[in-house]
Amino acid sequence: MRGLWRTIWDTKGVARWVLVGGVLVTLVFVAFALLAPWIAPYGFAQNNIDGTKLPKLAEPGSGYLFGTNDQFYDVFSRVVWGSRTALQVIALSVVFAGIIGVPLGLVSGFLGGWVDRLLVFVMDAVYSFPALLLAIVFSFLLNDKVGGGVIPAALSLTAIYIPQYFRVVRNTTVAAREATYVEAARAIGAGPFTIMRKYLFNNVVQSVPVVATLNAADALGTLAALGFLGLGIQPTEAAEWGYDISRGLDDAQSGVWWPAFFPAMAIILLITSLTFVGEGLNETVNPALRRRRHRPFRFPQRDAAQEVSS
Amino acid sequence: MASSSGSLPRYIALRVLLIVPLVWVLLTVVFLLLRVAPGDPVSATVGDRLSEDALDERRAAAGLDRPLVVQYLDYLGNVARFDFGNTFRTDTPILSIVRDQGGATLTLTVGAFLIALLIGIPLGRLAGRFRDTPGDVAIRVYGVVSYAAPLFWVGILLVVLVNAVAPSFPTNDIASPFTKLDSEAYTKTHILVVDTLLAGDTGAFLDVLQHHLLPCLTLGFLLSGVIVRLVRINVIQALQGDYVEAARARGIGEGRVVRKHAFRNALVPVITVVGLQVALTLSGAVLTEKTFNWPGVGSALVRYIGERDYIAVQGLVTFFAVVVVFTSLIVDVINALVDPRVRY
Numbered sequence: 001m002r003g004l005w006r007t008i009w010d011t012k013g014v015a016r017w018v019l020v021g022g023v024l025v026t027l028v029f030v031a032f033a034l035l036a037p038w039i040a041p042y043g044f045a046q047n048n049i050d051g052t053k054l055p056k057l058a059e060p061g062s063g064y065l066f067g068t069n070d071q072f073y074d075v076f077s078r079v080v081w082g083s084r085t086a087l088q089v090i091a092l093s094v095v096f097a098g099i100i101g102v103p104l105g106l107v108s109g110f111l112g113g114w115v116d117r118l119l120v121f122v123m124d125a126v127y128s129f130p131a132l133l134l135a136i137v138f139s140f141l142l143n144d145k146v147g148g149g150v151i152p153a154a155l156s157l158t159a160i161y162i163p164q165y166f167r168v169v170r171n172t173t174v175a176a177r178e179a180t181y182v183e184a185a186r187a188i189g190a191g192p193f194t195i196m197r198k199y200l201f202n203n204v205v206q207s208v209p210v211v212a213t214l215n216a217a218d219a220l221g222t223l224a225a226l227g228f229l230g231l232g233i234q235p236t237e238a239a240e241w242g243y244d245i246s247r248g249l250d251d252a253q254s255g256v257w258w259p260a261f262f263p264a265m266a267i268i269l270l271i272t273s274l275t276f277v278g279e280g281l282n283e284t285v286n287p288a289l290r291r292r293r294h295r296p297f298r299f300p301q302r303d304a305a306q307e308v309s310s
Numbered sequence: 311m312a313s314s315s316g317s318l319p320r321y322i323a324l325r326v327l328l329i330v331p332l333v334w335v336l337l338t339v340v341f342l343l344l345r346v347a348p349g350d351p352v353s354a355t356v357g358d359r360l361s362e363d364a365l366d367e368r369r370a371a372a373g374l375d376r377p378l379v380v381q382y383l384d385y386l387g388n389v390a391r392f393d394f395g396n397t398f399r400t401d402t403p404i405l406s407i408v409r410d411q412g413g414a415t416l417t418l419t420v421g422a423f424l425i426a427l428l429i430g431i432p433l434g435r436l437a438g439r440f441r442d443t444p445g446d447v448a449i450r451v452y453g454v455v456s457y458a459a460p461l462f463w464v465g466i467l468l469v470v471l472v473n474a475v476a477p478s479f480p481t482n483d484i485a486s487p488f489t490k491l492d493s494e495a496y497t498k499t500h501i502l503v504v505d506t507l508l509a510g511d512t513g514a515f516l517d518v519l520q521h522h523l524l525p526c527l528t529l530g531f532l533l534s535g536v537i538v539r540l541v542r543i544n545v546i547q548a549l550q551g552d553y554v555e556a557a558r559a560r561g562i563g564e565g566r567v568v569r570k571h572a573f574r575n576a577l578v579p580v581i582t583v584v585g586l587q588v589a590l591t592l593s594g595a596v597l598t599e600k601t602f603n604w605p606g607v608g609s610a611l612v613r614y615i616g617e618r619d620y621i622a623v624q625g626l627v628t629f630f631a632v633v634v635v636f637t638s639l640i641v642d643v644i645n646a647l648v649d650p651r652v653r654y
Binding site: 122125128130132133136140141144221224228230231245246252253260264267268271275276 | 331340457458
């Protein structure tokens with residue numbers, strides 16, 4: 001861990017600030033998600049206090065930090081609860097995709113042959129397909145059969161990202177397969193499963209965090225798009241920013257900007273910071289892109305040097 | 311792939327042959343998803359309104375009572391003859407929907423691409439040349455934000471802005487009502503921009519062009535971010551090349567080095583990757599069309615999803631898959647023509 005911190009700190013240019021800034025903003029959203037019941041003044045689908053309805057479309061500030069929307073909901077509460085939904089869906093879809101994509105890539109790259117060729121071909125075909133359309137088809141099916149909750153939404157995003165993990169892991173595996181340490185492992189009698197689990201996995205998995213954070217950013221955008229098309233998480237299940245924006249669009253055209261504005265800002269901020277984390281990680285940890293900072297160097301005192309020589 | 315001695319015709323022939331398995335894989339995925347999943351299209355579409363007998367009749371009429379293998383082969387055969395099926399409710403051929411509404415999607419995406427290139431190439435070049443300066447940081451932030459901002463939100467912001475500045479400027483649909491009435495006759499190419507021009511109706515032509523501005527800007531904004539990032543990274547890489555160092559050593563000014571030596575070489579990989587953005591563009595087009603009530607294929611897809619018309623959704627998704635495969639073929643062939651290094 002200290003080694004990683006060193007690497008990041010020694011990187012030249014804005015890369016490390018991009019990384020730190022991205023992590024900080026992401027942490028704010030994580031705090032929102034974890035502490036939503038304590039931070040949000042109202043529930044995500046609460047439009048009354050003890051039977052008295054909240055005002056409709058109240059302006060921001062007037063007792064409601066971000067105002068209220070056309071369904072009598074408090075916009076600030078929806079944004080806070082929405083970060084819980086967003087992070088749940090993102091985390092689940094990234095984990096699902098990783099669980100499927102990483103072992104597939106590892107096995108495919110390690111085995112080679114026709115299994116590898118077939119898998120690469122299928123994955124490339126899926127990857128070439130428009131991501132949003134794939135997610136639309138999946139959530140169209142899942143909405144019909146399972147319902148519009150967090151887990152169906154996460155599942156419909158999973159399929160998009162499997163090929164990306166597969167590719168990265170497969171390519172690094174192919175490169176690592178011929179390395180001396182794998183040959184050594186084979187020489188002392190390690191079976192294929194042991195080689196993959198003990199030797200290759202740790203070396204190959206290092207490229208995953210960058211892909212995962214960039215996918216997380218993309219997943220959030222796709223989730224919002226599904227919500228906009230009315231296919232994502234249904235409003236009764238959880239607060240979702242994309243749905244809130246699409247609901248607020250008509251109001252926005254007539255000058256009532258706040259119901260759509262704040263969730264949109266939340267999306268932009270969270271995607272931007274996740275992208276910063278991903279690109280920052282890439283530029284600091286990836287030796288090919290990384291540029292080292294020249295640390296200030298001070299020559300030793302002249303008389304001290306003389307003392308040494310004498 | 312072919313050996314290193316592969317010639318251009320050989321490469322193109324191989325690439326064309328590759329289409330068959332590619333399309334086959336995609337079709338199989340679509341079929342597996344939409345047909346093998348539990349439940350059937352008929353009860354999903356009209357199940358709540360018909361009796362069980364009537365439902366069986368509808369299933370038989372659509373051929374859905376046959377074994378899945380037969381349905382699968384039938385589906386593959388139909389697609390091979392460019393028959394994407396008929397919508398379930400109105401029995402309209404998907405192909406006629408594509409014909410009538412594809413033109414709007416085509417002009418939307420082409421316009422968006424032009425705008426994206428117009429914004430993206432100069433910005434990416436600037437950022438690449440002045441790497442790590444505040445200008446570079448600003449342009450990179452633009453690149454990230456253009457990708458982070460929900461497309462439909464950007465679209466509505468533009469609409470609000472235009473409404474405030476020029477209330478009479480069109481912000482919806484592809485043509486004004488008066489043009490639309492006339493345009494019933496404009497079905498020569500089913501591309502409204504071309505048809506109005508062919509008919510010599512300048513007023514309608516300008517009207518249609520005006521309607522294109524906001525949707526194209528919205529989609530172009532999304533794509534411009536991708537292009538900025540691409541051009542930037544390629545200019546940076548090109549500037550590290552030996553031939554650039556050689557040009558500098560000959561005393562050529564930095565501006566000229568970037569313009570004459572680095573920039574042109576940086577554009578070659580850009581052509582490839584821009585071609586690969588077709589998938590992103592189509593995704594974006596679906597959202598843009600919904601935002602602006604644009605009468606394109608994406609709107610049709612969203613409508614049939616709302617109606618739970620499985621067969622129409624399957625047909626349109628299949629069509630999109632075919633489009634993606636064929637565009638990537640065209641891009642690869644163009645690439646092989648432009649860059650001899652591609653023909654491996």
